[in-house]
Amino acid sequence: LSTVKTPLEPADDAGTTSVQLALNWYPDAQHGGFFAADELGIYAKRNLRVKILPGQPAVPVLQNVAMKRVEFGVANADQVLMARAQGMPVVAVFAAMQTSPRCIMVHRESGISSLRDLKDITLSLGAGKGFATFLEKGGYLSRVKVVPYTGSVAPFMVDKSFAQQAYVFSEPLVVRNEGADPVTLLVSELGFDPYTSCLITHEDTIRTRPELVRAMVQATQVGWTTYFKDAAKTHERILRENKQMDLASLNFGQEALRTLCLPPDTPHDTIGRMDATRWETLAKQLVELGLIDDASAWQSAFDLRFLAVDPQP
Amino acid sequence: VAKWQGRCAKQRRIEANHAVKRNSTDKPTQNGFTSSTALRWILHRAVPPLIAAALFVGGWSAAVQFWQIPSYLVPSPSAVGERLIADRQLLITAWWLTGQAALSGLCMSLLMGTVVAVAFSQSAWLRYALYPYAIFLQTVPIVAIAPLLVMWLGYGRQGVIAVAFVLSVFPMIANVTAGMLAVPEPLRELFMLYGATRWQYLTKLQFPTAVPYLVTGLKTSSGLSVIGAIVGEFFVGYGDTGYGLGYLIRNAADSYQTANLFAAVVLSTLLGIAVFACISLLSEWAMRRFGG
Numbered sequence: 001l002s003t004v005k006t007p008l009e010p011a012d013d014a015g016t017t018s019v020q021l022a023l024n025w026y027p028d029a030q031h032g033g034f035f036a037a038d039e040l041g042i043y044a045k046r047n048l049r050v051k052i053l054p055g056q057p058a059v060p061v062l063q064n065v066a067m068k069r070v071e072f073g074v075a076n077a078d079q080v081l082m083a084r085a086q087g088m089p090v091v092a093v094f095a096a097m098q099t100s101p102r103c104i105m106v107h108r109e110s111g112i113s114s115l116r117d118l119k120d121i122t123l124s125l126g127a128g129k130g131f132a133t134f135l136e137k138g139g140y141l142s143r144v145k146v147v148p149y150t151g152s153v154a155p156f157m158v159d160k161s162f163a164q165q166a167y168v169f170s171e172p173l174v175v176r177n178e179g180a181d182p183v184t185l186l187v188s189e190l191g192f193d194p195y196t197s198c199l200i201t202h203e204d205t206i207r208t209r210p211e212l213v214r215a216m217v218q219a220t221q222v223g224w225t226t227y228f229k230d231a232a233k234t235h236e237r238i239l240r241e242n243k244q245m246d247l248a249s250l251n252f253g254q255e256a257l258r259t260l261c262l263p264p265d266t267p268h269d270t271i272g273r274m275d276a277t278r279w280e281t282l283a284k285q286l287v288e289l290g291l292i293d294d295a296s297a298w299q300s301a302f303d304l305r306f307l308a309v310d311p312q313p
Numbered sequence: 314v315a316k317w318q319g320r321c322a323k324q325r326r327i328e329a330n331h332a333v334k335r336n337s338t339d340k341p342t343q344n345g346f347t348s349s350t351a352l353r354w355i356l357h358r359a360v361p362p363l364i365a366a367a368l369f370v371g372g373w374s375a376a377v378q379f380w381q382i383p384s385y386l387v388p389s390p391s392a393v394g395e396r397l398i399a400d401r402q403l404l405i406t407a408w409w410l411t412g413q414a415a416l417s418g419l420c421m422s423l424l425m426g427t428v429v430a431v432a433f434s435q436s437a438w439l440r441y442a443l444y445p446y447a448i449f450l451q452t453v454p455i456v457a458i459a460p461l462l463v464m465w466l467g468y469g470r471q472g473v474i475a476v477a478f479v480l481s482v483f484p485m486i487a488n489v490t491a492g493m494l495a496v497p498e499p500l501r502e503l504f505m506l507y508g509a510t511r512w513q514y515l516t517k518l519q520f521p522t523a524v525p526y527l528v529t530g531l532k533t534s535s536g537l538s539v540i541g542a543i544v545g546e547f548f549v550g551y552g553d554t555g556y557g558l559g560y561l562i563r564n565a566a567d568s569y570q571t572a573n574l575f576a577a578v579v580l581s582t583l584l585g586i587a588v589f590a591c592i593s594l595l596s597e598w599a600m601r602r603f604g605g
Contacts, residue, residue, distance in 0.1 A: 058566065058567070062569065063385060063386075063569075066383070066385065067386070079569075082568055082569055083385070083569050085569075086384060086385040086569040086570065086571070087383045087384050087385055088383070088385055088569070122468055126567055127560055127563045127564035127567055128563065128564035128565065128566070128567030128568035128570075129567055129568075145468065146550070147468045147549060147550045148546070148547060148548055148549065148550045148560060148563060150460050150463075150547075150548050152460055154460070154464055155460075155463065155464055155468075158464060291568060
């Protein structure tokens with residue numbers, strides 16, 4: 001982090017503002033819109049020079065945004081609420097995925113077809129994550145052996161009675177390519193459905209540089225719309241950034257993300273939009289789960305003012 | 314020869330005494346333990362660290378207040394204290410689970426380290442062939458192989474113990490091997506002169522010589538076994554039998570609860586100290602029994 005430049009650097013001579021965007025995972029289809037906005041010059045057109053920092057397991061995105069080491073980050077809605085409960089002044093200004101891609105991936109051979117009949121398996125889950133606590137407190141894990149999640153699908157491949165957390169558009173394809181036959185069980189179907197891959201920033205940035213936030217949010221909106229139209233160049237870019245990734249996975253991811261980002265059963269004129277009642281519901285759920293103490297400040301966790309109804313490139 | 318023997322035995326006694334003294338600086342020796350020496354010990358040995366601890370906690374608390382350090386970066390000592398009290402049941406259970414795994418790994422290291430060192434000491438060829446690899450294996454990053462160990466051994470306690478073992482076995486091998494080979498030349502010649510058998514040479518000379526080295530190895534390994542158990546728990550955990558300290562550390566980090574993380578780290582440190590203290594007591598006994 002010592003190489004990170006001074007935060008909130010003012011615009012340089014050419015009127016271009018340099019900002020950093022910290023990803024929450026290795027570059028992947030779930031960041032498609034961000035890479036599209038950068039690769040296709042959509043950020044540049046709004047005088048933004050965005051440096052996209054790849055993530056990895058346990059990368060402290062929210063902390064880095066809270067400490068102003070980076071201007072923007074990618075995180076999920078439940079993490080934003082939990083971080084705010086610990087005093088981090090972070091705010092979500094855009095939500096890429098309307099439906100959470102979070103799922104539990106089991107082998108078809110296990111015979112399990114619903115989260116309600118999880119039993120006799122070893123399940124690897126991220127400790128302390130909202131959805132894991134939701135499953136645990138909901139009693140869905142009473143008949144399984146829970147073990148830590150390490151970010152690798154290798155244990156899944158060697159054991160038919162093994163299950164793990166996953167994003168529907170990512171790990172299932174990886175294990176299918178390796179010869180497994182996975183079944184994915186969406187956690188959102190049980191009612192825990194936080195906005196996923198939100199663009200987050202610092203409260204101070206919103207207050208002192210609202211135009212920067214607006215430019216970033218609206219360019220990101222265009223980036224995502226463009227990503228769903230034509231992902232070829234963006235995927236080339238992601239493949240350059242993440243050598244472990246392959247084109248088939250990205251194409252599969254893009255298709256799966258289309259329904260998660262623009263759900264067919266709702267009017268989807270505005271990509272990235274957020275619904276206040278869903279934030280409220282989520283905050284109350286997190287209180288019930290004991291992950292935050294107080295749900296009353298849920299309104300401060302997100303800001304809808306920067307989203308354009310019909311973003312123009 | 315008798316003079317040599319006497320001189321060497323004396324030398325060894327001196328070295329051993331030094332080792333005992335070095336290792337027991339925190340405790341009074343048995344002889345001369347009167348009330349005045351007890352009081353002096355408290356004043357000289359117990360009070361300074363307590364003052365240092367009080368200054369440290371006071372400084373920490375003041376720094377958090379003065380610079381308004383947010384709690385997700387550095388929680389105040391009182392916040393950590395609150396977590397220690399509120400979660401004591403969870404923390405003590407985790408402490409015990411992790412401690413068991415660390416001690417199991419350490420015992421395996423002691424056994425394995427001794428067996429390998431005996432083999433190395435009996436055959437120079439074996440030692441030349443394998444010792445470089447023992448050193449080489451020591452440098453393999455544990456976080457890289459821990460997930461592999463889990464895959465090979467399956468999830469559960471055995472995986473945690475395996476990581477603790479892998480991390481703590483190499484100092485044992487290195488130290489005990491060095492000890493077995495550290496027999497003073499005159500004593501070796503004496504044993505040869507009297508036609509000692511290989512078994513006698515091993516049990517009556519090599520092994521006693523190695524005891525101080527073994528003790529040093531154990532002390533190094535005791536800390537490593539605790540670290541190994543915690544790293545193992547990052548990747549393995551115990552499934553349904555409870556949570557270890559490693560799990561609690563990851564859980565706290567993932568939910569941004571830094572005070573909980575500090576509380577788990579405090580317990581981890583106490584575990585390291587407890588294991589070290591056990592080893593120190595044990596080694597004092599061993600030095601008296603075998604090494605003196």
